[in-house]
Amino acid sequence: MRICRFNDDRLGLVEGDQVADVSAALKVLPASRWPLPHGDLLVAHLDAVTAEIGRIAAAAPRHKLADVRLHSPVANPGKIIAAPVNYTLHLNEARDDKQIHHGAFVKPIDEAGLFLKATSSLVGPGDGVVIDRPDRRVDHEVELTVIIGRGGRNIAEKDALAHVAGYAVGLDISVRGPEDRSFRKSRDTFTVLGPWLTTADEVPDPGHLDLGLTVNGEKRQGSNTELLIWGVEKLIAYASSTYTLYPGDVLMTGTPEGVSPIVPGDRIDAFVEGLGHLQVEVRGQ
Numbered sequence: 614m615r616i617c618r619f620n621d622d623r624l625g626l627v628e629g630d631q632v633a634d635v636s637a638a639l640k641v642l643p644a645s646r647w648p649l650p651h652g653d654l655l656v657a658h659l660d661a662v663t664a665e666i667g668r669i670a671a672a673a674p675r676h677k678l679a680d681v682r683l684h685s686p687v688a689n690p691g692k693i694i695a696a697p698v699n700y701t702l703h704l705n706e707a708r709d710d711k712q713i714h715h716g717a718f719v720k721p722i723d724e725a726g727l728f729l730k731a732t733s734s735l736v737g738p739g740d741g742v743v744i745d746r747p748d749r750r751v752d753h754e755v756e757l758t759v760i761i762g763r764g765g766r767n768i769a770e771k772d773a774l775a776h777v778a779g780y781a782v783g784l785d786i787s788v789r790g791p792e793d794r795s796f797r798k799s800r801d802t803f804t805v806l807g808p809w810l811t812t813a814d815e816v817p818d819p820g821h822l823d824l825g826l827t828v829n830g831e832k833r834q835g836s837n838t839e840l841l842i843w844g845v846e847k848l849i850a851y852a853s854s855t856y857t858l859y860p861g862d863v864l865m866t867g868t869p870e871g872v873s874p875i876v877p878g879d880r881i882d883a884f885v886e887g888l889g890h891l892q893v894e895v896r897g898q
């Protein structure tokens with residue numbers, strides 16, 4: 614099932630080139646009061662929501678996919694976890710290009726660990742990426758992105774995929790420079806998730822997916838998740854050895870080689886096999 618959030622926070626079921634408005638399925642969510650539980654309420658109750666979607670979808674009003682504005686399918690992630698250097702060829706290009714490494718020693722993931730991006734940086738493709746510091750180099754990074762379903766701590770690799778709610782295409786937009794990753798990659802709009810959440814049952818093996826990215830129609834990145842240094846299972850195990858994972862936590866698995874600058878006016882098309890094309894415009898202010 615492909616689930617999106619569109620227009621004024623409507624819940625959508627994506628079928629071909631159409632979106633069924635299944636917002637009525639949200640009635641299965643429990644009422645919440647402060648303090649809210651950790652995690653995203655929709656993802657925490659995804660099984661009940663998808664069951665209700667199954668009951669109401671046939672009679673739901675429909676829109677053309679091209680006519681709706683897509684927001685991040687996860688509205689309220691507790692955290693956005695990201696892998697810094699998780700493809701060997703990206704490690705090599707980062708070490709070779711001073712504009713990327715900026716004088717810092719670029720360490721592979723087993724030495725660098727993970728980092729966190731601010732949840733306030735998260736947008737969907739319909740919201741756009743804003744580059745308001747034209748004096749700094751800003752790069753695209755396409756990444757297979759995991760949405761945690763069932764939370765946990767110290768999750769074993771063999772159990773990891775059972776904790777996944779679904780997958781989406783992610784963009785880890787990055788200012789290059791000397792500051793910490795969490796600062797450079799957390800500007801508003803610098804985490805793009807979408808175009809929708811594809812439920813995990815449709816992705817039996819996240820370890821063999823083509824992914825890539827074009828800017829203004831020109832190919833910049835192209836790889837396959839079989840080239841991840843640490844795959845999805847190991848990333849979940851490693852992340853959960855430090856952070857308790859909660860429903861709706863977003864895990865970005867790292868970018869392959871081919872990162873390059875983007876500027877206002879660019880149009881990015883990023884894809885992961887089976888998860889759709891995330892199309893987003895880059896704006897100035």
Ligand code: MN
Nearest residue numbers: 754785867868
């Ligand atoms: Mn990245």
